[in-house]
Amino acid sequence: MSGTCxxxxxxxxxxxxxxxxxxxxxxxxxxxxxxxxxxxxxVLLVWxxxxxxxxxxxxxxxxxxxxxxxxxxxxDKLLPELAEDGRDTVLTNARGVFDQPIAEYVSGLVLAMAKxxxxxxxxxxxxxxxxxxxIRVGGTRAVVVGSGPIGRAIGRTLLALGVTxxxxxxxxxxxxxxxGQVYAxxxxxxxxxxxxxxxxxxxLTEESRGLFDARTFARMKPGAHFINVGRGQHVVEDDxxxxxxxxxxxxxxxxxxxxxxxxxxSRLWDVPGLFxxxxxxxxxxxxRDDLAEQFLDNFDRWEAGEPLRNVVDKHLGYVPSxxxxxxR
Amino acid sequence: MSGTCxxxxxxxxxxxxxxxxxxxxxxxxxxxxxxxxxxxxxVLLVWxxxxxxxxxxxxxxxxxxxxxxxxxxxxDKLLPELAEDGRDTVLTNARGVFDQPIAEYVSGLVLAMAKxxxxxxxxxxxxxxxxxxxIRVGGTRAVVVGSGPIGRAIGRTLLALGVTxxxxxxxxxxxxxxxGQVYAxxxxxxxxxxxxxxxxxxxLTEESRGLFDARTFARMKPGAHFINVGRGQHVVEDDxxxxxxxxxxxxxxxxxxxxxxxxxxSRLWDVPGLFxxxxxxxxxxxxRDDLAEQFLDNFDRWEAGEPLRNVVDKHLGYVPSxxxxxxR
Numbered sequence: 001m002s003g004t005c006x007x008x009x010x011x012x013x014x015x016x017x018x019x020x021x022x023x024x025x026x027x028x029x030x031x032x033x034x035x036x037x038x039x040x041x042x043v044l045l046v047w048x049x050x051x052x053x054x055x056x057x058x059x060x061x062x063x064x065x066x067x068x069x070x071x072x073x074x075x076d077k078l079l080p081e082l083a084e085d086g087r088d089t090v091l092t093n094a095r096g097v098f099d100q101p102i103a104e105y106v107s108g109l110v111l112a113m114a115k116x117x118x119x120x121x122x123x124x125x126x127x128x129x130x131x132x133x134x135i136r137v138g139g140t141r142a143v144v145v146g147s148g149p150i151g152r153a154i155g156r157t158l159l160a161l162g163v164t165x166x167x168x169x170x171x172x173x174x175x176x177x178x179x180g181q182v183y184a185x186x187x188x189x190x191x192x193x194x195x196x197x198x199x200x201x202x203x204l205t206e207e208s209r210g211l212f213d214a215r216t217f218a219r220m221k222p223g224a225h226f227i228n229v230g231r232g233q234h235v236v237e238d239d240x241x242x243x244x245x246x247x248x249x250x251x252x253x254x255x256x257x258x259x260x261x262x263x264x265x266s267r268l269w270d271v272p273g274l275f276x277x278x279x280x281x282x283x284x285x286x287x288r289d290d291l292a293e294q295f296l297d298n299f300d301r302w303e304a305g306e307p308l309r310n311v312v313d314k315h316l317g318y319v320p321s322x323x324x325x326x327x328r
Numbered sequence: 329m330s331g332t333c334x335x336x337x338x339x340x341x342x343x344x345x346x347x348x349x350x351x352x353x354x355x356x357x358x359x360x361x362x363x364x365x366x367x368x369x370x371v372l373l374v375w376x377x378x379x380x381x382x383x384x385x386x387x388x389x390x391x392x393x394x395x396x397x398x399x400x401x402x403x404d405k406l407l408p409e410l411a412e413d414g415r416d417t418v419l420t421n422a423r424g425v426f427d428q429p430i431a432e433y434v435s436g437l438v439l440a441m442a443k444x445x446x447x448x449x450x451x452x453x454x455x456x457x458x459x460x461x462x463i464r465v466g467g468t469r470a471v472v473v474g475s476g477p478i479g480r481a482i483g484r485t486l487l488a489l490g491v492t493x494x495x496x497x498x499x500x501x502x503x504x505x506x507x508g509q510v511y512a513x514x515x516x517x518x519x520x521x522x523x524x525x526x527x528x529x530x531x532l533t534e535e536s537r538g539l540f541d542a543r544t545f546a547r548m549k550p551g552a553h554f555i556n557v558g559r560g561q562h563v564v565e566d567d568x569x570x571x572x573x574x575x576x577x578x579x580x581x582x583x584x585x586x587x588x589x590x591x592x593x594s595r596l597w598d599v600p601g602l603f604x605x606x607x608x609x610x611x612x613x614x615x616r617d618d619l620a621e622q623f624l625d626n627f628d629r630w631e632a633g634e635p636l637r638n639v640v641d642k643h644l645g646y647v648p649s650x651x652x653x654x655x656r
Contacts, residue, residue: 108439117445117603121449134613279459280461
């Protein structure tokens with residue numbers, strides 16, 4: 001197998017791939033050189049998972065890698081091109097690595113918003129003692145849009161805080177073991193009016209693009225908070241700004257944006273009630289090692305001719321709950 | 329029973345005591361008038377639970393109320409005077425009301441510190457996109473000093489986040505149903521070195537006063553965070569400042585202070601890594617109604633000659649886990 005060529009679309013810091021020594025030839029590409037190097041590659045590791053270079057180089061001329069792995073949960077930077085090339089390229093993702101970190105992040109946001117930590121920080125800056133009453137999180141209601149492993153981990157953590165959680169997936173599922181049921185995407189409108197917390201963690205698909213727009217924000221409660229850890233394109237950002245400025249909802253936190261990094265002159269930086277963080281909700285110390293390890297684990301399977309883990313349904317745009325068939 | 333005189337040490341807003349109409353005579357006192365009004369009172373409701381006026385008026389001349397209720401968890405503003413007056417005055421507190429709110433607050437602080445929300449807010453102010461790696465809370469260790477209902481609620485919430493929790497009470501208890509065991513106060517030193525989060529929620533007693541001093545902070549890990557939702561006097565504030573400035577610990581959050589309100593010229597307002605909030609960790613919307621309701625519920629028992637709930641052991645300084653005997 002040492003003839004196997006693993007092409008890495010680089011990002012700093014580079015992945016620790018020592019375990020491949022003697023088993024594969026590791027070749028490095030940047031966004032410019034990628035297209036020219038693809039024909040010689042058996043495997044593509046999209047280490048720079050925020051790059052759109054793969055979509056731009058696809059399908060292109062000549063052979064393509066038979067397996068593409070992205071160390072991210074979302075695969076929207078690779079689709080639809082990888083789905084439409086007529087080849088049986090296997091696409092895998094980082095399903096699992098981000099579940100607990102993002103669940104912690106979102107629960108932290110819910111609690112920080114409920115307890116108005118931001119307000120306390122502002123008063124602290126001004127050396128002013130201003131006692132306020134805060135929100136009791138237990139007994140509130142959350143709608144989590146996205147019923148994959150990250151959405152479920154978020155839901156589980158919120159349940160533990162005493163929050164009533166309604167999970168929304170693509171299709172309705174009755175008798176879910178943890179959440180009672182999973183609602184269908186079309187049921188969102190009916191659930192928004194009673195939600196204190198609306199969390200977006202859906203995969204970005206044609207159906208979910210722009211889901212959170214003026215119409216959606218208008219259906220939320222005036223006291224509601226919105227959190228996006230999905231993709232920036234889920235939100236019509238101008239509509240969110242408008243909803244916050246007009247106090248149609250009380251607050252929001254965005255970890256993802258239509259343009260990343262968020263430009264310094266974006267108006268999103270200083271909207272009252274809006275918390276901006278730089279796409280880091282899942283990135284806990286050691287995350288890159290975990291991501292490399294997950295790829296290497298799948299490489300072992302690839303080498304052994306076993307089915308790969310976390311195979312994405314390229315037409316759905318995510319790993320279905322019931323794993324797809326053999327990968328190779 | 330309408331001869332019963334309920335004296336209220338007032339604080340704004342006044343408690344809703346309509347339920348007492350026709351059952352008791354409600355008389356209002358302020359800090360100045362309190363001492364003169366005590367002899368005629370059967371029951372004292374210390375609505376201004378941050379006041380020290382009761383200690384100052386105790387024992388004083390003439391009869392005293394047979395029952396004193398404070399709508400707070402801590403009773404340090406009433407002791408030792410109420411314990412030492414030789415009377416059998418029954419003292420009750422607000423045990424229970426603050427458990428879930430403070431557990432939420434502390435969990436929120438842990439998550440906010442782990443995810444560095446404060447850092448993100450600072451970068452947001454500067455319109456700068458600065459990706460960082462954050463702490464994964466699952467798998468970390470917490471020491472919670474205080475094994476009463478609030479400490480247990482905090483521990484329970486942290487357990488749900490995947491944190492290993494070590495609870496410290498006055499005495500060691502084996503085979504605790506939720507925490508495996510409860511450690512004795514003397515075991516704190518040995519546990520500090522491995523704790524990522526050290527939370528103080530103990531009652532303020534002579535043993536716990538000044539517990540968190542230079543010696544204690546020196547035993548913590550350099551990466552540790554300290555949270556105080558107990559009483560300000562648990563902490564030697566200058567020693568905490570010193571530990572933060574010297575990076576002996578990574579961060580701290582204080583909701584309580586030696587002097588409250590914290591004076592505008594206190595150096596605590598702008599110590600790097602220190603989050604200051606104005607004694608509000610338990611105060612969720614409706615908290616005053618809950619506190620009044622709890623007093624009224626006990627008043628029903630008083631009137632019916634039944635044992636009161638939440639009777640404080642005036643020598644221990646808190647409500648023992650096993651309820652004390654009949655109250656009246």
